Amino acid sequence: MEWRFTEDRPIWQQLTEQLTVRILKGVYPSGSRLPTVRELAAQAGVNPNTMQRALVQLEADGLAVGSRTAGRTVTEDEAVIQAARRERARDAVALCLQILEELGYTKSDALAFVKEELRDE
Amino acid sequence: MNDLLVTCTALTKRYGRKTALAGVNLELGRGRIVGLLGPNGSGKTTLIKILCGLLQPSEGAVLVDGAPVGPYTKSIISYLPDRMYFADWMKATDLFDLFADFYSDFDRTRAMSMCASLGVTPSDRLKSMSKGTKEKVQLVLVMARKAQLYLLDEPIAGVDPAARDFILGTILTNYNESGTVLLSTHLISDIEKVLDEAVFLKDGAVTLHDTVDAIREREGKSVDALFREIFRAHDFEGGAF
Numbered sequence: 444m445e446w447r448f449t450e451d452r453p454i455w456q457q458l459t460e461q462l463t464v465r466i467l468k469g470v471y472p473s474g475s476r477l478p479t480v481r482e483l484a485a486q487a488g489v490n491p492n493t494m495q496r497a498l499v500q501l502e503a504d505g506l507a508v509g510s511r512t513a514g515r516t517v518t519e520d521e522a523v524i525q526a527a528r529r530e531r532a533r534d535a536v537a538l539c540l541q542i543l544e545e546l547g548y549t550k551s552d553a554l555a556f557v558k559e560e561l562r563d564e
Numbered sequence: 565m566n567d568l569l570v571t572c573t574a575l576t577k578r579y580g581r582k583t584a585l586a587g588v589n590l591e592l593g594r595g596r597i598v599g600l601l602g603p604n605g606s607g608k609t610t611l612i613k614i615l616c617g618l619l620q621p622s623e624g625a626v627l628v629d630g631a632p633v634g635p636y637t638k639s640i641i642s643y644l645p646d647r648m649y650f651a652d653w654m655k656a657t658d659l660f661d662l663f664a665d666f667y668s669d670f671d672r673t674r675a676m677s678m679c680a681s682l683g684v685t686p687s688d689r690l691k692s693m694s695k696g697t698k699e700k701v702q703l704v705l706v707m708a709r710k711a712q713l714y715l716l717d718e719p720i721a722g723v724d725p726a727a728r729d730f731i732l733g734t735i736l737t738n739y740n741e742s743g744t745v746l747l748s749t750h751l752i753s754d755i756e757k758v759l760d761e762a763v764f765l766k767d768g769a770v771t772l773h774d775t776v777d778a779i780r781e782r783e784g785k786s787v788d789a790l791f792r793e794i795f796r797a798h799d800f801e802g803g804a805f
Contacts, residue, residue, distance in 0.1 A: 450576035
């Protein structure tokens, strides 16, 4: 999985999002130890301070559990992980709807269209 | 230890009738990577040369780690000039000997391992090296010191984009964590994500100094985009092209 950044938003926010996706995908499984700030920063090619800020946010979100000595681990609380998954899914659906509306679909048209597409699969 | 690593107060430098720096006020903390950004002729190199003591300011004051520029500040500053200043017949290993003599904080073992990861053969003579490889050797010399302030004047200008990522990686993984890196460039999009802070220099004055993330948050665009907007076509009379 590659690290990608867009122009329009702070880099640390994008890092937090991408770390979250990695946790949801199981790249960093529940309960496992996260790489150190320096390792992650080197992987993503970003400033260590920026990565640190992203990890602090990940802790605030409850996805990472920190301890000064042992480093950070991914939470073992399934409820937190599920909540983060729903949150991401909600964002994805909202974006999808927004694009469909721009194309001229009403909400109900969009729903019908999605159902149709799923049936074809 | 001083909280602020660099303090410039009303720093002015004139070359004859031409003003290169017009009252620069700048404070840099520790443990940061700071981009000194500005178009050609905005005063980047002049500012860096004053910080490392190669030029005297016409007016104003500079403190590095609380001390005026002198032997002490030189011992804690590692400087990468914008051009090569070594004799062609030397090998990289000769330069390592030289640096080990001059600077007590030069780490030869680290220099050798950086050479290995950058694909440089240290026993080659500089004469036989490409421009990009010579730049890598210079970078190794500078980053293998455990300095407090790294002044890098255009460290990525002469190398190809692949090597650029590698060089930025080298800077990221090798700078002393309590030290600060000040690097000048006009290739902003390449380095934006490694920077903590950006300093915009325009006509010899600081027009913006903020963290990269704060700039992105406030402006809704990258530092590179903001830079292009601020400095667009000003140098060309008649405007857009």
